[in-house]
Amino acid sequence: MDSNRYRVCVVGLGSMGMGAARSCIAAGLATYGIDLNPAACQALREAGAEDGGADGLAFAGDLDAVLLLVVNAAQCRDALFGPRGIAPKLRPGAGVMVSSTISAADSRALAAELQAMGLLMLDAPVSGGAAKAGAGEMTVMAAGPRAAFDRLRPVLDAVAGKVYEVGEEIGLGATVKIVHQLLAGVHIAAGAEAMALAARAGIPLDTMYEVVTHAAGNSWMFENRMKHVVDGDYTPHSAVDIFVKDLRLVTETALSLNFPLPLASTAYAMFANASNAGFGREDDAAVIKTFAGIDLPGVRRG
Amino acid sequence: MDSNRYRVCVVGLGSMGMGAARSCIAAGLATYGIDLNPAACQALREAGAEDGGADGLAFAGDLDAVLLLVVNAAQCRDALFGPRGIAPKLRPGAGVMVSSTISAADSRALAAELQAMGLLMLDAPVSGGAAKAGAGEMTVMAAGPRAAFDRLRPVLDAVAGKVYEVGEEIGLGATVKIVHQLLAGVHIAAGAEAMALAARAGIPLDTMYEVVTHAAGNSWMFENRMKHVVDGDYTPHSAVDIFVKDLRLVTETALSLNFPLPLASTAYAMFANASNAGFGREDDAAVIKTFAGIDLPGVRRG
Incomplete structure (x- = not known):
């Protein structure tokens, strides 16, 4: 083991985590991975990970x-x-990036x-999808003390195309991501609603x-997800259930702030429905399937 | 009068109509204008219109x-x-583009x-805003008989960056525009809702x-309109009342098709509110002002 290399472990080797881990390898970091799925660990080792x-x-x-990219x-x-758990074994002063x-x-x-x-x-959620994760070009919205930014700088440099430093107060990064997910979720649901109306109108x-x-x-989101509707392909890139979770977080955040969210609450209801x-594990564009009385490409009604 | 020049009259010299008329002049068409506002007519004559x-x-x-770009x-x-009205005076075979x-x-x-x-x-609504209208680069979504497309080709060439031929059936162009406005309106309202939540959360x-x-x-719409919120500038480029009108059209269209629009109905309520x-004549980004309990740049609460 080369003792001078910076050593990072990515926890959660899903589409985002695997991409981020590969970006760490590409950046020359000694990279480790943790995932319950042996195939993902094997793939990462074959891509050049230490373990x-x-x-x-x-x-x-x-x-x-440590870079956390697990689901919740x-x-x-x-x-x-x-x-x-890994925390009790870490050296004092190690950095934990919660993404x-x-x-x-x-x-x-x-x-x-x-x-x-x-x-x-570092409270450091990310955006950008699997492709940007694999290219080391995620958008990171990060909050935390200066020392945490400094300690995690090699990881940020490896995985991020852009780092927004939201502030020093832990929780601001999470909230920025949640506001972002409000928009992402409403835009998918609005895209589905618009395409459903178009189908109904014979366009x-x-x-x-x-x-x-x-x-x-x-x-x-319209440009990315409604292509799946046009193609009739609901292979999950990001699943309906992810937005059930994220829009629930949006709603809970609003409740904690005593603040009304008319559109996000409606979009949550659409994804939960x-x-x-039964569409929870399909691509999130499948929220369009809850509109009855329309014909959609590649969709057979039961 | 040079009898060989193609002669077009733009009716409604607001931001879109004035831009389109200037594009017709720039394309070499003999251009006329009709508007109840004498200043607009004067400006068009000075820009090179025939009358x-x-x-x-x-x-x-x-x-x-004739190109119609009036409000409703x-x-x-x-x-x-x-x-x-102009129709009884037109020559047989003249083209009327309803935009x-x-x-x-x-x-x-x-x-x-x-x-x-x-x-x-030609049933030919447009999109793109005043800047694109002035540059002759509007997006046109047009339906109508082939003869109408042919007759109006010089106008389409002058004002449009892109013409989508939606079909021959009159009404399809209008419906495509209405579905488009569903998205535009929901996106503005969603942007306002997200920025309001951010303000409430201290971001x-x-x-x-x-x-x-x-x-x-x-x-x-987020990128274009939420800049106005950040800057605290609600000078109307497109006013709240335009989206009250357009989302009412969206809602009426859905009612006529017996089709539910959970998000668009909610967005209509937000704009109507x-x-x-009292914000009807402000920029449509002013829909954010209906969220109470937040501080916004440049907005003093009564």
């Missing part, structure tokens, strides 16, 4: 940094403080526990897609 | 084409068939009356704007 497995007990003591706050907590989408309250709770163990946490969906993507009604209808 | 005034009775008989269906009807945002039913009714007078109508709005405009939560609160 990878279901837990990090074998190498945790050597790490400079419960998984963050388990990865850090669970029975085979999962979680609430500001959960972010503050994790930071307090990590601080008590002498560890530095060819490929024409509608072409017009919108060349006019002021476009959104990043889609999940309950 | 302009409150009605077109003096030159209607010479025209090859009632104004279209008045401009064509009212006491000083106002109106319902499919109104579009079909206008086409029937024009056809009975021997005139060719600097300029930071929030920067993050969203560089991530997957972005939309054309903003108009009733």
Whole structure:
């Protein structure tokens, strides 16, 4: 082991985590991975990682940094403080970059526990999708103490195309991500609603897609996700259930602030309904399938 | 009068109509204008128009084409068939391009009356804003018979960056525009809702704007309109009342198709509420002012 290399472990080797880990390898960092899926660990080792497995007990003591890209706050907590959690084995002063989408309250709770163990946490959610993760060009919205930014700088440099330093207060990064997800979720649901209306009105969906993507009604999500509707392909890039989770976080955040969100609350209801209808693991564009009385490309009605 | 030049009259010299008329002049068409506002007519004459005034009775008989860019269906009807309406004076075979945002039913009714007078109508709403109108680069979504496309080709070439031929059936163009406005309106309201939540959560709005405009939560409308919120500048480029009108058209279209629009209905309520609160003539970004309990740049609460 080259003792001078910066050593980072990515926890959660899904589409985002795997991309981020590959970006760390490409940047020359000594990279480790943790995931319950052996195939993902094997793939990462073949891509040049030092080690990878279901837990990090074998190498945790050597790490400079941990990057968490698991699905939710419960998984963050388990990865850090669970029975085979990594936090107690980390060296004092190691950096923990929490990039999962979680609430500001959960972010503050994790930071307090990590601080008590002498560890530095960055509240650093990401955006950009799997392609940007693999290219080392994620957008990172980060909050935390200066020392945490400094400790995690090599990881930020490896995985991020752009780092927004939102402030020093833990929780601000989480909240910025949640506000962002409000827009992302509403835009997918609005795209589905618009394409459903077009289908009902007898407008060819490929024409509608072409017009919108060349006019002021476009959104990043419309352009990306409504292509799946036009193609009738609901292979999950990001699943309906992810937005059930994220829009629930949006709604909980608004409740904690005593603030009304008329559109996001409606979009949450649309995704929850889609999940309950059995589309939870399909691509999030499948929220359009909850509109009855229309014909869609590639969709057979039961 | 050079009898070989193609002669077009633009009716409605607001920001879109004036831009389109200037594009016709720039393309070498003999251009006329009709508007109740004498200053607008004067400005168009100074820009090189042949003539302009409150009605077109003096030159209607010479025209090859009319381009309607008034605010709504009632104004279209008045401009064509009212006491000083232009339609009865037009030569048989002249083309009428209806580019106002109106319902499919109104579009079909206008086409029937024009056809009975021997005139060719194109159902051809536009998008792109005043800047694109002035540059001759509007997006046009057009439906109508082949003969109408042919007759109006010089106008389409002059004003459009892109022409989507939606079909031959009058009303399809109007419906495509209405579906587009569903997205545009929901995106403005969603942007306002997200920025309001950010303000409530203590996130600097300029930071929030920067993050969203560089991530997957972005939309054309967020990027364009939420800048006005960040700057605290509600000078109307497009007013709240325009989206009250357009989202009412969206809602009426859905009612006529017996189709639910959970998000668009909610967005309509938000714009109607903003108009009733006294913000109808402000920039449409002023829909954010209906969220109470937040501080916004440049906004003093009464």
